[in-house]
Amino acid sequence: MLSVYLPVFLLLAVAALVAILMFTLTSVLGPKKPTPEKLLPYESGSNTTGASHLRLSVKFYLTAILFVVFDIEAVFLYPWGSMFRELGWFGFVEMLGFLTILAVTLVYAWKKGALEWET
Amino acid sequence: MEVGLGEYLALATILFGTGAIGFLIRQNMLIQLMCIELMLNSVNVALVATNRFYPDNHAGQIFSFFVIAVAAAEAAVGLAIVIAFYRLKKTVETDEADLLRH
Amino acid sequence: MSSWIHVAPLVLLVGGGLFIMLADVFAKERPELATVTSVALGVSGCVSLAALVSGVAPQTPAFLTSYLAVDKMALFFDVVICTGAALSTLLAGGYLREHGYERGEFYVLTLFSAFGAMVLARSVDLLSLFVGLETMSLGVYALVAFRRASARAVEGAMKYFLLGSFAAAILLFGSALLYAATGHTDYAGIAEGIAAGADPRLVLAGMLLVVVGLTFKVSAVPFHMWTPDAYEGAMTPATTFMSVAVKAAAFAVFLRVLVVAFGDPMSMSEASGWPPALAALAALSMVYGNFAAVSQQNIKRMLAYSSIAHAGYVLVGVVAVFRVGDEAISAVLFYLLAYTVSNALALGSLILMGSKGREAVSYDDLRGVGRRHPMAALPFVIGVLSLMGFPPTAGFFGKYYVFNAAVHSGGGMVWLALLGVLSSAVGAYYYLRVIVVMFMKEPEKGQVLAVPMRSGYVVTALSIAGLAVMELGLMPGWFLDLAVQAAQQLVA
Numbered sequence: 001m002l003s004v005y006l007p008v009f010l011l012l013a014v015a016a017l018v019a020i021l022m023f024t025l026t027s028v029l030g031p032k033k034p035t036p037e038k039l040l041p042y043e044s045g046s047n048t049t050g051a052s053h054l055r056l057s058v059k060f061y062l063t064a065i066l067f068v069v070f071d072i073e074a075v076f077l078y079p080w081g082s083m084f085r086e087l088g089w090f091g092f093v094e095m096l097g098f099l100t101i102l103a104v105t106l107v108y109a110w111k112k113g114a115l116e117w118e119t
Numbered sequence: 120m121e122v123g124l125g126e127y128l129a130l131a132t133i134l135f136g137t138g139a140i141g142f143l144i145r146q147n148m149l150i151q152l153m154c155i156e157l158m159l160n161s162v163n164v165a166l167v168a169t170n171r172f173y174p175d176n177h178a179g180q181i182f183s184f185f186v187i188a189v190a191a192a193e194a195a196v197g198l199a200i201v202i203a204f205y206r207l208k209k210t211v212e213t214d215e216a217d218l219l220r221h
Numbered sequence: 222m223s224s225w226i227h228v229a230p231l232v233l234l235v236g237g238g239l240f241i242m243l244a245d246v247f248a249k250e251r252p253e254l255a256t257v258t259s260v261a262l263g264v265s266g267c268v269s270l271a272a273l274v275s276g277v278a279p280q281t282p283a284f285l286t287s288y289l290a291v292d293k294m295a296l297f298f299d300v301v302i303c304t305g306a307a308l309s310t311l312l313a314g315g316y317l318r319e320h321g322y323e324r325g326e327f328y329v330l331t332l333f334s335a336f337g338a339m340v341l342a343r344s345v346d347l348l349s350l351f352v353g354l355e356t357m358s359l360g361v362y363a364l365v366a367f368r369r370a371s372a373r374a375v376e377g378a379m380k381y382f383l384l385g386s387f388a389a390a391i392l393l394f395g396s397a398l399l400y401a402a403t404g405h406t407d408y409a410g411i412a413e414g415i416a417a418g419a420d421p422r423l424v425l426a427g428m429l430l431v432v433v434g435l436t437f438k439v440s441a442v443p444f445h446m447w448t449p450d451a452y453e454g455a456m457t458p459a460t461t462f463m464s465v466a467v468k469a470a471a472f473a474v475f476l477r478v479l480v481v482a483f484g485d486p487m488s489m490s491e492a493s494g495w496p497p498a499l500a501a502l503a504a505l506s507m508v509y510g511n512f513a514a515v516s517q518q519n520i521k522r523m524l525a526y527s528s529i530a531h532a533g534y535v536l537v538g539v540v541a542v543f544r545v546g547d548e549a550i551s552a553v554l555f556y557l558l559a560y561t562v563s564n565a566l567a568l569g570s571l572i573l574m575g576s577k578g579r580e581a582v583s584y585d586d587l588r589g590v591g592r593r594h595p596m597a598a599l600p601f602v603i604g605v606l607s608l609m610g611f612p613p614t615a616g617f618f619g620k621y622y623v624f625n626a627a628v629h630s631g632g633g634m635v636w637l638a639l640l641g642v643l644s645s646a647v648g649a650y651y652y653l654r655v656i657v658v659m660f661m662k663e664p665e666k667g668q669v670l671a672v673p674m675r676s677g678y679v680v681t682a683l684s685i686a687g688l689a690v691m692e693l694g695l696m697p698g699w700f701l702d703l704a705v706q707a708a709q710q711l712v713a
Contacts, residue, residue, distance in 0.1 A: 004121070058202060065195045072191040075184055104239045111246035128401055128423075135394050142387055151383055158390035165397035173404035182348050182406060186393065189355045193386055196359050200378050203369045213383070216376045219450040 062114055073102055127168030134161035148201050148211045152194065159190045226272050227291040230265035230299050231339055237261030238332035245325030255314025255678055258328040259307045262335060266303030269296045273703055287407060288349040289340065290477070293707035294554070298342035298473045301558050304689070305465030306335035308565040308682045313458035315676030316572050322456065327367060331462060334360030338470035345481070346407040347396040347431075350474055354392070354438070358385050361467055364459040365451050377454020384437065384447040392434025398427035399482075408482035415485050428483055432495060435478070438471035441532045442505040452525035460521060461568045464528050465561040472535055472557055476550060480542060480711055489543045491632075496543045499536055500633065504640055506533030511647040518583050520571060523651060524564070527608060530648060531560055537634075537641055538623040544630035550708035552622035555701050559607070559615035559693050566686040567604030569679060573597050576674035584658050586671045591659035597673040598659055600683045607690045609652040610645055615693035620645065622701070 080087065080095050087094075109115060138157035145151055163183040170179030201211055208215050237258065244252050273296040289295075310331055317323045337356025344350040362385065366378030400406050402423035403414025415424055433444065440448040452460045479495060488494045510530030517523040535556055541549035574590055574597050575581035581590065591598040607614035610621075620641075627638035664670055693700060 061198060061202060065198060068191050069195050072188050075187060079181075079184070101235070101239065104242060108242045108246055124401060128398070131394075131397070135390075138390070139387075142383075148379065148383070155383075155386045155390055158387075159393065162390070162393045162397045165394070165401060169397065169401040169404075172401075175404075178348075178406045179400060182351075182396075182400070185348060185352055189352065192359055193355065193389075196362050197382055197386065200362065200366050200375065200382050203366055203375045204379050207370075207372045207375055213379070216379055218373050218376050219380075219453055 059117065063117075066109060066114060070102070070106070073098075124169065124172045128165055131161045131165035131168070134158075134164065146213045148204070148213055151213070152197050152201070155197075156190060156194065159186055159193075162186060226268065227296070228289075230269050230303070231336060233261055233265045233268070234332050234336040234339070238329050238336070241325060241329050241332065245329070251323075253314075254325050254328045255310055255317075258332055259310040259314070261332065262303045262307035262310060266300050266307065269299035269303065272296050273300065273707075276706075288346045289343040290345045291343070293703075293710045294473070294477075294550075295339075295343040297554055297558075297703060297707040298469060299339055301469045301554075301561050302335055302338045302342065302466045304558075305469065305561045305565060306331055306338075306462060308562075308569065308686055309458045309462035309465070311678045311682035311685075312461055312565075312569045312572055313456075314678030315674065315682075316456060316458050316679070319674045319676065320456075320577050322368060324367075327364065327458075330360045330364050330367075334364065334462070335466055338466050341470040342473035344474055345409070345477065347399065347411075348406055350478075351389070351393055351396065353470075354389060354474075357467060357470060358389065358438075361459075361463055364462065365455040367459060368456060371454075373454045374456070375454075377451045381447045381451035381454075388434045388437030388444065391430050391437075395427045395430025395432075395434060398423050398430065402427060408478060411482040412484060415483075415488065421487075424488075428488060428495065431478060432498070435471060435475050436502060439468055439475065439532045439535070440529055441502045441536055442509045442529060443502075445506070445510075445529045445532075448529055449522045449525040452528070453519060453521050457521065457568055457572045460524075461565050464524070464564050464568070468528070468532065469557045469561060472539070472553060475539060476542065476553060476711070479539065480546075480550070491543075494543075496540050499540045500637055503533045503536035503540055504637060506530060506536060507641055507644040508533075511644045511651075515647065515651045517651075518585075520582060520584065520587065520655065521568075523655075524567060524608075527648060527651070528564070530644065531608070533644075534620060534623055534641055535560075537627050537637055540637070541623075541626040541630045541634055544632075544634065545626050546712045547705065547708040548629060549623075549626040550711060551701065551704040552619075552626045554704035554707060555693075555697070556619035556623050558700060558704075559619035559690075562686045562689040562693065563604050563607035563614070563616050565604075566600055566683060566690055567608060569683050569686060570597065570599075570601035570604060572674070573676075573679050573683060574601065574673050575671050579669055579672045581671040584655070585665070585668065587655065587659050588662040588664040588668070589659070590671055591656070593670070594673050600687050601659070602656055603687055603690055605652045605655060607694070609649050613691075613694040615690045615697075617694060618697040618701075 076098065077095070080091055083091065135158050138154040138161060141154035141157070142151050145154065163186055166179040166183045166186070168179075170177060173179070204216070205211055241254055241257060244257070245254065273293055310328060313327055313331070317327060334357050337353050337358070337360060340349060340353030341357055342353075344353050362378055362382045365381055366375055368374040396406065399411055402419040403411045403417075405411050405414050437444040452464065455463065483489065483495060489496060491497060507530050510526050510528070510533055514523050514526035514530065517526060535553055538549050538553040538556060541552070571581055574587070574594070581587055591602075603614065607616035610616045610619070624638040624641055627634045627641070
């Protein structure tokens with residue numbers, strides 16, 4: 001049943017095998033002389049500061065979520081674009097309505113200060 | 120032999136079940152949100168796969184567009200609630216939601 | 222032209238919502254958003270009512286046919302939803318100002334949520350069902366979390382959101398299974414597919430999941446866990462909106478799905494279909510809701526549990542559809558209208574009886590309010606009597622028609638009706654207890670007394686709701702007739 005996918009599975013298996021092989025070989029065969037400097041995490045040559053679990057400002061959330069919401073709405077533009085001629089004026093007016101609603105919400109978000117970075 | 124509708128539905132069911140079980144056993148709200156997203160996306164798998172077997176219209180594909188859009192809106196509202204909750208409780212564990220009792 | 226009149230209410234609500242968003246950010250002076258919103262909702266409701274009464278043969282605009290129904294039932298639910306939403310908006314107009322939460326978002330969210338509810342009530346396709354459901358629900362989640370500095374509000378919203386989205390995902394997966402089984406997403410197409418011999422296992426699984434998802438939204442036991450928390454956490458105007466508009470829309474789509482998509486003999490059979498399962502849920506909801514309400518200390522929680530019981534009563538009517546079709550549907554429609562105005566009246570007078578810092582939320586707060594402020598207590602008494610089903614109020618005829626339909630179905634449905642009447646008696650106990658507390662008990666020494674607020678908005682809302690409760694109770698015939706017309710059109 002799954003015979004059509006056999007090459008894919010084969011490739012997966014080979015890729016996994018190669019990766020495992022390379023890691024085991026280097027760790028078994030390679031010479032190891034650990035010094036404190038070598039064990040430090042690399043950060044462009046300078047010493048690391050602070051914890052590695054960096055806290056991101058909650059400000060990113062608002063921007064990200066606005067981006068996602070408006071970005072996803074664009075999904076509806078693609079089918080319309082590909083059927084533009086067949087749908088004609090009706091589709092155009094319909095899309096115009098959709099975009100008007102989006103525009104109003106964008107204006108609203110803007111005036112409410114959701115797009116201000118420094119607040 | 121080709122992969123039939125049954126296999127796709129089985130995959131969707133497994134994904135949906137993973138999401139549902141994760142939702143029920145985890146207490147972290149963010150993880151629960153992710154589980155809901157997984158459940159919605161398993162539905163997309165089922166819809167798009169089904170559409171291949173009923174090619175006379177595009178109902179399934181259109182449906183999945185709407186599911187994606189709604190999932191984004193849902194995530195926006197959900198994250199806003201999670202952040203409001205975190206500001207008050209300094210945690211995102213649902214166990215800490217224990218004010219409302221009779 | 223006649224075709225547009227049926228979608229005009231929807232367009233009006235979206236237009237109104239967008240207008241308020243712009244007015245909120247651009248207007249120099251604070252406009253009376255509550256007035257604008259309730260007028261928009263009121264006009265929408267009146268347009269639908271006029272279309273319903275005039276009996277203009279609904280001509281569906283071609284591009285909507287496959288997704289939204291334009292029938293009398295849609296118009297009837299427009300009236301119910303717009304009434305509920307308009308009343309909550311008027312209550313909000315007083316409440317938000319009194320308690321210092323006056324922000325435009327509340328009205329925008331209510332309008333869009335009511336729009337979603339109307340789309341949901343009109344949906345004839347699983348796609349429009351899902352989109353309507355989510356448009357409605359997302360607005361309501363935000364409304365519950367509106368007081369975002371209050372831990373109770375956010376906690377209620379969090380629980381409601383998580384369980385609501387979970388239920389929506391379940392419903393959606395059921396939809397996908399039905400689509401896989403029949404190749405259609407519209408209810409009529411699904412029915413055709415089932416008749417043409419779709420895989421019964423897939424159909425059954427899909428039906429089960431869709432019904433479970435919808436049961437969550439109508440808050441029937443055992444999918445009711447979010448209800449008391451969300452109702453208590455939300456501000457009272459938002460609670461009003463949730464308990465009336467959301468519930469009505471969910472029952473509307475419940476009826477449509479069961480009658481149109483699962484109206485075949487096998488799905489409707491007493492042995493293996495939805496009637497026995499829903500009858501069990503109805504019985505559980507009535508008994509559990511009423512008994513749990515007895516032990517509550519908070520009035521809003523008590524009303525939340527009573528709303529679970531009311532979901533049970535309505536479900537009795539929904540189940541009866543499998544035997545007595547249009548009679549049961551019209552009973553459900555009438556019940557929902559009666560419940561909308563009665564619950565808005567009860568919750569609204571709860572708002573009226575309190576003011577900032579001196580709120581009326583628990584039984585203790587209500588001690589002696591009836592004697593100190595009889596005019597503020599009167600609407601509460603009428604609302605509670607109507608919820609109890611006391612003649613001659615709206616609630617009495619709601620219950621009467623629903624149980625009557627169940628009795629006419631015969632068989633085990635008679636027992637269900639009997640159980641309904643018995644559990645209503647338990648309900649009478651806790652409803653009367655509030656009234657006793659209000660009129661017979663004296664406040665304890667040193668207790669902070671609830672002081673009624675003053676607001677033209679709240680008084681207007683209560684007058685409208687109170688008149689409607691009495692009108693439906695004294696002359697139920699006119700609205701029942703409309704409900705019967707809507708029901709006959711759906712069954713035909």
